[in-house]
Amino acid sequence: MKKSAVLPLTWMILVYLFLYLPIVVLVVYSFNDSRMVTIWGGWTLKWYGAVVHDQEVISGLILSLKVALATATTSVLLGTLAAFALVRYRRFFGKGLLNFMINIPLVMPTVVIALALLMFFVTVQKALGFPQKGFFTIFIGHTVMAISYAAVVIQSRLKEMDRSIEEAAMDLGARPFQVFMLVTLPTISQALVSAWLLAFSLSLDEVVISAFLSGPGSTTLPVVIFSRARLGLSPTINVVGAITVYLVIIAVAVSSLLMARRERLRAKQAAQALRLDGEPPPSHEFGVGLLTAEGR
Amino acid sequence: MPDRNDLPAPPRPRKPRRWGRATVIGIPQIWLLAFLLAPFFILLKISVSETDALGIGFDPLVSYVNDVLQVHIRFSAYLALVRDSLYIVTYLSSLWYALLTTVLCLVIGYPFAYFIARARPTVRPGLLMLVMLPFWTSFLIRIYAWKNLLDINGLINQALLWVGIIHHPLRMMFTEFSFMIGMVYGYIPFMILPLYATLVKLDHRLEEAAADLGATPLKTFWLVTVPLSRSGIVAGSLLVFIPAVGEYVIPELLAGPSTLNIGRVMWNEFFLNLDWQRASAVAIVMIVLILLPIAVFNRYQTRSLESAR
Numbered sequence: 280m281k282k283s284a285v286l287p288l289t290w291m292i293l294v295y296l297f298l299y300l301p302i303v304v305l306v307v308y309s310f311n312d313s314r315m316v317t318i319w320g321g322w323t324l325k326w327y328g329a330v331v332h333d334q335e336v337i338s339g340l341i342l343s344l345k346v347a348l349a350t351a352t353t354s355v356l357l358g359t360l361a362a363f364a365l366v367r368y369r370r371f372f373g374k375g376l377l378n379f380m381i382n383i384p385l386v387m388p389t390v391v392i393a394l395a396l397l398m399f400f401v402t403v404q405k406a407l408g409f410p411q412k413g414f415f416t417i418f419i420g421h422t423v424m425a426i427s428y429a430a431v432v433i434q435s436r437l438k439e440m441d442r443s444i445e446e447a448a449m450d451l452g453a454r455p456f457q458v459f460m461l462v463t464l465p466t467i468s469q470a471l472v473s474a475w476l477l478a479f480s481l482s483l484d485e486v487v488i489s490a491f492l493s494g495p496g497s498t499t500l501p502v503v504i505f506s507r508a509r510l511g512l513s514p515t516i517n518v519v520g521a522i523t524v525y526l527v528i529i530a531v532a533v534s535s536l537l538m539a540r541r542e543r544l545r546a547k548q549a550a551q552a553l554r555l556d557g558e559p560p561p562s563h564e565f566g567v568g569l570l571t572a573e574g575r
Numbered sequence: 576m577p578d579r580n581d582l583p584a585p586p587r588p589r590k591p592r593r594w595g596r597a598t599v600i601g602i603p604q605i606w607l608l609a610f611l612l613a614p615f616f617i618l619l620k621i622s623v624s625e626t627d628a629l630g631i632g633f634d635p636l637v638s639y640v641n642d643v644l645q646v647h648i649r650f651s652a653y654l655a656l657v658r659d660s661l662y663i664v665t666y667l668s669s670l671w672y673a674l675l676t677t678v679l680c681l682v683i684g685y686p687f688a689y690f691i692a693r694a695r696p697t698v699r700p701g702l703l704m705l706v707m708l709p710f711w712t713s714f715l716i717r718i719y720a721w722k723n724l725l726d727i728n729g730l731i732n733q734a735l736l737w738v739g740i741i742h743h744p745l746r747m748m749f750t751e752f753s754f755m756i757g758m759v760y761g762y763i764p765f766m767i768l769p770l771y772a773t774l775v776k777l778d779h780r781l782e783e784a785a786a787d788l789g790a791t792p793l794k795t796f797w798l799v800t801v802p803l804s805r806s807g808i809v810a811g812s813l814l815v816f817i818p819a820v821g822e823y824v825i826p827e828l829l830a831g832p833s834t835l836n837i838g839r840v841m842w843n844e845f846f847l848n849l850d851w852q853r854a855s856a857v858a859i860v861m862i863v864l865i866l867l868p869i870a871v872f873n874r875y876q877t878r879s880l881e882s883a884r
Contacts, residue, residue, distance in 0.1 A: 287690040291702075294687045297760070298709050301720035304730055308723055317728045361603035371600055380607040386869060388821020390838040391858045392614075394845060398621055398855065399614035423610050426603070456595060484713050487823055501715050508719045508828055512726060520716035527711045 302524060309514070309521035316512040326514040330522075333515060339500035343483055345414060346499060350421040351479035355471055357422070358429030358478075363459075365430075366437040384427040393491035396420050400492065412494030420488040425478035432477060436470035437463075615862070622855035623648045652856035661835075662857065666864065668835040673819035676758040677812050680766040683759065684811070688770035689800070692777070703771065710764055718757050718828050725753045725829075749831035757829040762819060766811040773807030774800075813872070821861060837861055 309327070313320025330336055361381055365374070384392060400416050403409075410416055444466070448458045464471075486501040493502055500519070507513050624633040625647055638645045656662040691702045709717060724730045725747040732744040747753050777800065785795040801808075823838030830836065837857065844854035 287686075287693070290686050291690055294683060294763075295705060298706070298763075301717060301724055301760070302709055302712065304723050305716070305720040315728065317723060317726050317730065317733070357603045357606055360599050361607075364600045364603065368596065368600065371596075373600070373604055377600070377604055377607070380611050381603075383611060386817050386865060388818065388823070388838060388861065388865070390821055390823045390841055391861055392611075394841065394854060394858050395614035395618040396610070398851070399610075399617045402617050419610055423607075426607070430603075480711065484715065486715050501713070504713075504715055504719070505824070505828075508715070508722070512722055516716065516719055517723070520713065520720060523712045523716060527708070530711075531708065 302520075305517050306521045306524055309517040311514065311517075316514055316517065326518045330515050330518045335498075335503050336500065336515065336519065339498055339503040342414065342417075342497060343499040343501065346418050346421060346489075347479045347482040349418045350425050350482040351475045353418075353422045354425035354429040354478040355433075355475045358426050358474060359433050359467075359471065361426065361430045362433035362437055363463075366434055381427050381430050384424045385431070389424065389485070389487040392424065393420065393488040396423065396488065397491045412492060413497040416492040416494075417489050417497075417499060420492045421482040421485055424485070424488065425481050428481060429474040429478050432474040433467060433470050436467045440466055618855050618858055621851055622652055622859050623650060624852065625649045626852070649852075652850075652852040653860075655853060656856055656860060662840070665835040665837050665840050666860070669820050669837040670864075672754070672758070672834075672836070673816050673822075675755065676762060676819045677766075677816045679755060679759045680763045680815050681808065681812060684763050684766040685770055685808075688767045688807075689774050691767075692771055692774035693779075699775070703768075706764055706767055714761065715824060718761060718825055721753065721757055721760065721829060722748065725756070748829070751830070751834065754826060754830035754834055757825040758819060758822065761822075761825055762815045765814040765818075769810040769814065770804065770807040773804045773810075777803050817865060817869070820865065 308316060310322045310324065311319060312323030312325065361377060364371070365378055365381070368374070396416070396419070400410065400412065404411070440463075445458050445462050448462045449455075453461065484501060485499075486505045489499045489502045490505065493499060504516055504519060508516055620636060621633060624636055626633060636647055638647070691699060691706075694702060722729070726732070727744050727746060727748065729747075731747065732741075735741045736744065781803070782795050782799055785799045786792070790798065821838050822836070823842060826834055826836040826839055827842075841854050841857045841861070844850050844857060
């Protein structure tokens with residue numbers, strides 16, 4: 280019995296070690312008081328101070344955040360439309376093409392997409408005089424990629440959604456647009472949020488498209504990091520990496536706290552509902568969504 | 576507040592509804608045509624066009640001179656790809672490393688996914704979460720982080736020297752070893768997640784039945800578990816292999832200059848040699864190389880779906 284548990288346990292520990300060791304080492308080295316990144320010289324916070332005053336890093340971060348906000352919002356808007364068209368309209372002119380185009384960025388290397396977009400922008404710029412390389416071109420490039428991921432997330436939610444609620448709304452006289460705004464959107468809202476977050480993090484982390492499409496004086500943070508990382512080890516990258524690790528830890532802690540709270544609330548309401556009418560509470564998500572919305 | 580929404584909808588003519596539908600379809604369609612498909616056509620156009628006399632632009636493909644319609648299509652960029660063995664070797668080497676990455680991810684990831692799927696149901700979400708967690712931090716920085724470990728003065732060399740296993744630091748950075756470490760590190764969750772999804776649904780009693788009927792654990796694994804998880808293996812392998820072929824960041828940060836990689840070749844043609852036609856031709860060939868196996872796979876899948884029906 281015991282012998283059979285040794286191999287699984289060792290294997291899992293080794294894989295987790297593989298996954299986490301670089302991250303732990305990165306965080307520890309971000310406090311290293313030594314010019315040589317890998318030679319330990321005691322603890323310090325001086326690299327954190329250096330990063331705060333690193334103009335290139337700060338302006339890269341600001342541009343990255345701007346691009347990510349614009350990309351995530353546009354991708355969710357366009358991704359919702361594309362997902363809705365693909366899932367709900369059985370046949371229309373160009374459906375195959377839309378489906379094909381939505382799937383291209385999922386399989387195409389970003390180097391290829393980036394090169395194609397750069398050639399495109401250079402051609403357009405020669406003909407029309409705009410756009411200049413910078414925020415706009417990076418934003419378009421990221422959105423081209425992020426729409427696909429947003430559409431995939433929203434598509435799968437739309438497919439599994441219970442359509443009878445929409446039909447009920449329609450029977451009660453709601454127009455298609457009203458049904459969409461009042462029934463469909465609230466039902467898929469969770470998928471919209473995860474699509475937004477996915478697009479946001481994809482954009483924040485993207486380096487290849489940004490490197491091709493950024494102009495002089497307007498580079499995103501990943502491009503700054505990448506150009507330094509190519510040159511070798513650098514304490515500032517360790518610090519930037521360590522900060523992202525802290526942010527992820529905080530985000531995970533907050534979201535699991537919120538989830539636990541919602542779970543408790545849901546359990547309480549379910550118990551109340553049971554007591555009130557002696558019947559099981561409405562189990563599908565729409566009902567529960569309404570309940571929790573009122574509970575707040 | 577008297578709300579129009581509360582009134583029952585009056586009977587409406589058919590046309591406005593078609594407008595809504597046209598908008599829903601039209602907006603993403605036009606966006607993708609303009610910013611995704613058009614760039615690929617421009618890429619194709621540049622790959623076959625001739626540099627103009629000034630050397631800063633490209634001659635139009637079609638011109639009308641002296642009442643003669645002239646079409647200028649130049650295949651020299653593609654011919655160069657065939658003539659210079661560097662490109663063929665690079666394509667093959669990219670495919671080879673992608674294959675190696677896929678196999679390594681499968682060999683490491685399959686037992687791992689299997690053990691998670693066989694863990695107690697209460698701990699499974701936590702174990703999976705631990706796989707996903709690193710991948711919410713920056714991909715670029717996680718790849719860079721390996722430099723801290725693999726450097727000639729890095730942590731691994733320091734530890735090995737301290738323990739006394741080696742007496743001179745090993746050169747691990749910028750080798751095939753560091754490259755593969757980075758690739759497996761970057762892509763293994765794409766293998767683990769689909770594998771887990773199929774393995775967790777696998778009926779454990781089938782394995783027990785095989786064991787009861789006298790199969791050794793190894794035989795049960797090969798004849799029952801692996802065939803039943805085939806869809807997860809195929810999905811995971813594709814999710815790793817396809818992006819691995821065109822990967823640029825990992826080889827650039829962790830592989831040596833002698834490791835040939837098609838993404839890097841394209842980048843260098845464009846940024847160092849400023850040869851736009853050749854860079855475009857490299858990209859076009861890469862697109863074909865990637866779309867062909869997907870098309871074959873799709874056809875195979877629809878056929879097997881049809882035959883299943």
